Amino acid sequence: MADNVTPRIRVPREASAGETITIKTLISHPMESGQRKDRDGNVIPRSIINRFTCEFNGQSVIDITLEPAISTNPFLEFQAIVPESGTFEFTWYDDDGDIYTDSKEIVVS
Amino acid sequence: MKKTLTSIGAVCFAMAVPFGQAFADEDADLVVNGELEITVRAPAPAHAENLDEITSGWVYRSTETQAFQLDDFENPGMIFVDSGIESWNTVEGEAGESCASCHGDAEEMAGVSATYPKWNDDAEEVRTLTMQINDCRTEQMGAEEWAYDKSDLLNMTALLASVSRGMPVNVAIDGPAAAAWEQGRDLYYTRTGLLELSCANCHEDNYGNNIRADHLSQGQINGFPTYRLKNARLNGVHSRFRGCVRDTRAETYAVGSPEFVALELYVASRGNGLDVEGPSVRN
Numbered sequence: 056m057a058d059n060v061t062p063r064i065r066v067p068r069e070a071s072a073g074e075t076i077t078i079k080t081l082i083s084h085p086m087e088s089g090q091r092k093d094r095d096g097n098v099i100p101r102s103i104i105n106r107f108t109c110e111f112n113g114q115s116v117i118d119i120t121l122e123p124a125i126s127t128n129p130f131l132e133f134q135a136i137v138p139e140s141g142t143f144e145f146t147w148y149d150d151d152g153d154i155y156t157d158s159k160e161i162v163v164s
Numbered sequence: 165m166k167k168t169l170t171s172i173g174a175v176c177f178a179m180a181v182p183f184g185q186a187f188a189d190e191d192a193d194l195v196v197n198g199e200l201e202i203t204v205r206a207p208a209p210a211h212a213e214n215l216d217e218i219t220s221g222w223v224y225r226s227t228e229t230q231a232f233q234l235d236d237f238e239n240p241g242m243i244f245v246d247s248g249i250e251s252w253n254t255v256e257g258e259a260g261e262s263c264a265s266c267h268g269d270a271e272e273m274a275g276v277s278a279t280y281p282k283w284n285d286d287a288e289e290v291r292t293l294t295m296q297i298n299d300c301r302t303e304q305m306g307a308e309e310w311a312y313d314k315s316d317l318l319n320m321t322a323l324l325a326s327v328s329r330g331m332p333v334n335v336a337i338d339g340p341a342a343a344a345w346e347q348g349r350d351l352y353y354t355r356t357g358l359l360e361l362s363c364a365n366c367h368e369d370n371y372g373n374n375i376r377a378d379h380l381s382q383g384q385i386n387g388f389p390t391y392r393l394k395n396a397r398l399n400g401v402h403s404r405f406r407g408c409v410r411d412t413r414a415e416t417y418a419v420g421s422p423e424f425v426a427l428e429l430y431v432a433s434r435g436n437g438l439d440v441e442g443p444s445v446r447n
Binding site for chain 1: 238396
């Protein structure tokens with residue numbers, strides 16, 4: 056399993072209804088591609104985050120498949136329209152079966 | 165800031181000025197998180213006798229690379245600072261202490277980074293921040309030394325640099341440190357390697373010019389440790405020195421050697437007046 060995996064998220068605390076907000080996420084992860092070999096010539100097994108999703112109040116905002124060519128500590132930035140106050144749920148799926156989650160509240164005035 | 169090209173020893177680089185390249189905005193100002201102003205241009209200190217103005221390496225990078233440092237969330241170096249905070253609070257060694265046991269919060273160390281390398285009276289030597297951290301580990305904590313310029317250490321120096329951001333580098337070069345400073349100065353102006361290049365040939369005579377595809381900076385070290393996009397990790401000052409000396413096709417001094425400590429003191433002193441910026445983001 057990958058060590059020191061820490062998700063980080065930035066969502067504005069408040070927004071006005073219907074506003075387009077920018078969400079930034081970063082997860083520290085080695086994203087080992089599975090193409091490299093160690094000193095003894097053995098293939099280093101692939102270990103990447105293969106899927107990332109974001110939901111707002113249970114509704115899907117974005118669902119991404121990540122591929123091995125994505126570099127270490129993947130940073131994802133996207134926009135979303137917020138109709139109402141609620142919670143963004145973020146989920147990262149690791150190759151080794153681990154799932155990392157985090158959430159952020161937003162207040163819409 | 166563009167200077168006239170001066171000859172670089174026997175090197176025969178293509179001297180044509182490239183066009184269509186994304187040059188840095190050399191007049192941009194560095195404001196981190198929209199609030200912390202960082203001095204990236206300052207009048208040169210008197211002892212940097214061949215410079216009028218000193219400029220941080222940030223100035224020479226492309227707009228996109230510069231942008232990484234405007235927001236801690238987007239600065240990949242800050243991930244390593246988080247790891248540094250973890251080590252800061254971790255109890256290690258026979259004494260059962262962590263860094264925090266003596267020093268409190270890492271924020272208490274604000275300004276420390278800006279004064280290193282620094283003369284140590286008891287040890288009668290000039291010490292880099294790295295040497296001081298290791299001294300703390302072996303003498304105070306009874307823990308193992310960390311390898312010079314390797315990840316544990318770089319995470320820690322990145323943490324210490326990050327809490328000193330916005331404070332001017334102020335390295336003492338007089339008194340007992342003078343001898344090491346002179347040695348560092350000699351190294352700076354000594355040509356090495358098959359290419360017969362000194363630090364000054366690139367970073368004093370030709371900053372602002374291109375060395376093939378790369379935009380030469382003054383080689384200031386106020387931004388170290390540096391997250392380099394080419395290797396996606398933090399890089400220490402001595403490792404960078406080694407890379408530079410190697411590129412002149414010379415046998416290099418070792419990372420952590422007295423020669424590089426002296427050179428670090430001298431190069432740091434050339435940046436007296438620039439703000440601490442680490443962990444910075446560079447090519």
